[in-house]
Amino acid sequence: MQLKDAKILVIDDDPDVLIALRLLLKSHVAEIAVEKKPSNLSAIISAKKFDVVILDMNFNGLVNTGNEGIFWLNKIKELSPETDVILITAYGDIELAIRSLKEGASDFIIKPWQNEKVIESVTEMVRKKKKPGAQIKQKAGDTRIVGESEEIKNVFAKIEKVAPTDANILILGENGTGKDLVARAIHDNSRRKNKPFVKVDVGALTSTLFESELFGYKKGAFTDAREDRKGRFEAANGGTLFLDEIGNISLRQQARLLTVLQNRTITPLGSNELVPIDIRLVCATNLKISELSDESKFRKDLIYRINTVDILMPPLRARGTDITLLTRYFLDLYAEKYGKGPFKTEKSFLEKLKKHPFPGNVRELQYVVERAVIMAEKSVLKDQDLSFSAIESVPDQQEMDDLRLETVEKNTILKVIDKNKGNISKSAKELGITRAALYRRLDKYDL
Numbered sequence: 001m002q003l004k005d006a007k008i009l010v011i012d013d014d015p016d017v018l019i020a021l022r023l024l025l026k027s028h029v030a031e032i033a034v035e036k037k038p039s040n041l042s043a044i045i046s047a048k049k050f051d052v053v054i055l056d057m058n059f060n061g062l063v064n065t066g067n068e069g070i071f072w073l074n075k076i077k078e079l080s081p082e083t084d085v086i087l088i089t090a091y092g093d094i095e096l097a098i099r100s101l102k103e104g105a106s107d108f109i110i111k112p113w114q115n116e117k118v119i120e121s122v123t124e125m126v127r128k129k130k131k132p133g134a135q136i137k138q139k140a141g142d143t144r145i146v147g148e149s150e151e152i153k154n155v156f157a158k159i160e161k162v163a164p165t166d167a168n169i170l171i172l173g174e175n176g177t178g179k180d181l182v183a184r185a186i187h188d189n190s191r192r193k194n195k196p197f198v199k200v201d202v203g204a205l206t207s208t209l210f211e212s213e214l215f216g217y218k219k220g221a222f223t224d225a226r227e228d229r230k231g232r233f234e235a236a237n238g239g240t241l242f243l244d245e246i247g248n249i250s251l252r253q254q255a256r257l258l259t260v261l262q263n264r265t266i267t268p269l270g271s272n273e274l275v276p277i278d279i280r281l282v283c284a285t286n287l288k289i290s291e292l293s294d295e296s297k298f299r300k301d302l303i304y305r306i307n308t309v310d311i312l313m314p315p316l317r318a319r320g321t322d323i324t325l326l327t328r329y330f331l332d333l334y335a336e337k338y339g340k341g342p343f344k345t346e347k348s349f350l351e352k353l354k355k356h357p358f359p360g361n362v363r364e365l366q367y368v369v370e371r372a373v374i375m376a377e378k379s380v381l382k383d384q385d386l387s388f389s390a391i392e393s394v395p396d397q398q399e400m401d402d403l404r405l406e407t408v409e410k411n412t413i414l415k416v417i418d419k420n421k422g423n424i425s426k427s428a429k430e431l432g433i434t435r436a437a438l439y440r441r442l443d444k445y446d447l
């Protein structure tokens, strides 16, 4: 965000300070409001969102909670956590200024101030903020999940409902749909939010690493165990353990996990000691629930354990206007990151995005927009500024179905020819096609 777009509020009981700061900042910012009485703060901040509040620390007020400035600082942060607060403090109050930084202030200015220092401080606060424009669905604590479609609203509602409980959650959804963000949002909205959130990509662990990563080990448990190491279960104690790619673990690993979840204890490698664990478990997979129900691959009793409630992340192509909203969000994000823009988009730009099936979902959209921003030469983006990577463009469902049908046909032909010991006439008859048709297929499949 730029200084010229910023809205600033100054609160000081000294009218001279209000006049001086108004004059100084007026020509630099979009709006400047001044207020003499901090007791009016709640009404002012509830009515309008300010980007920065400049607040006096030394009111001659009646609030009897130590310093009155700190009291009002806390009030502002409570009403509008995203607003930066710059404190004005007297020369001898450095201790207090430092304390207020710890309480959430962003900066302080010492009286009598230098005008450049004030401008510099406000500019710095504003520069770190995102440009206005994209509506961000600020849900679930600090986790930003952008979206406004009915599908994503259902997800928000479910997160809000289940987060405060200790229920084990299974998040399902294609790659890049935001499962990680949901896991984080559940944690941030739970009573465990001030405790650790530990993520382990269990699908990527070999069987030896699975044990040592999750359960930890004692010095000497194996050749490389030079010292005791806590596993992820212990690291997450009191908090949330997020096991990603849970659908990819072996039956043996599933059995180990199930035992831990049943007993709520772990035994580090090389130890006989049972260590109690207190975790909330969140798992995620990109497999469909029907695929997880295949008992030869996944234990039913484990599914019941990890899936008290499931949350299905919809694919981006089923999320209506979210493509537009997310595009604007990523455009702002990358314009800021690469110091370019602000960008506008031609209709053709969004039309092209809306037509794309996004097999890689939000992650793919994110990369596509980032590429467009990096490559952009003008501030108005057109369809030509978009290029979809071949890596993300997996075949669509129709192509996949065709491929599957071809494989079935080829295997059937091979089986029948084998059964008829290579006799083409007999095989064609059994397959219900002419000899010529069978030869054409043998040719097609290079048999």
Ligand SMILES: Nc1ncnc2c1ncn2[C@@H]1O[C@H](COP(=O)(O)OP(=O)(O)OP(=O)(O)O)[C@@H](O)[C@H]1O
Binding pocket: 144, 145, 146, 147, 173, 174, 175, 176, 177, 178, 179, 180, 181, 182, 244, 286, 362, 363, 366
């Ligand atoms: N609704 C959203 N709002 C903002 N960013 C999002 C949203 N959904 C996904 N993203 C971003 O897209 C990327 C992929 O999201 P995430 O890693 O959560 O997906 P995932 O479903 O866990 O993927 P995978 O299955 O591949 O692990 C991340 O950079 C994430 O920040």
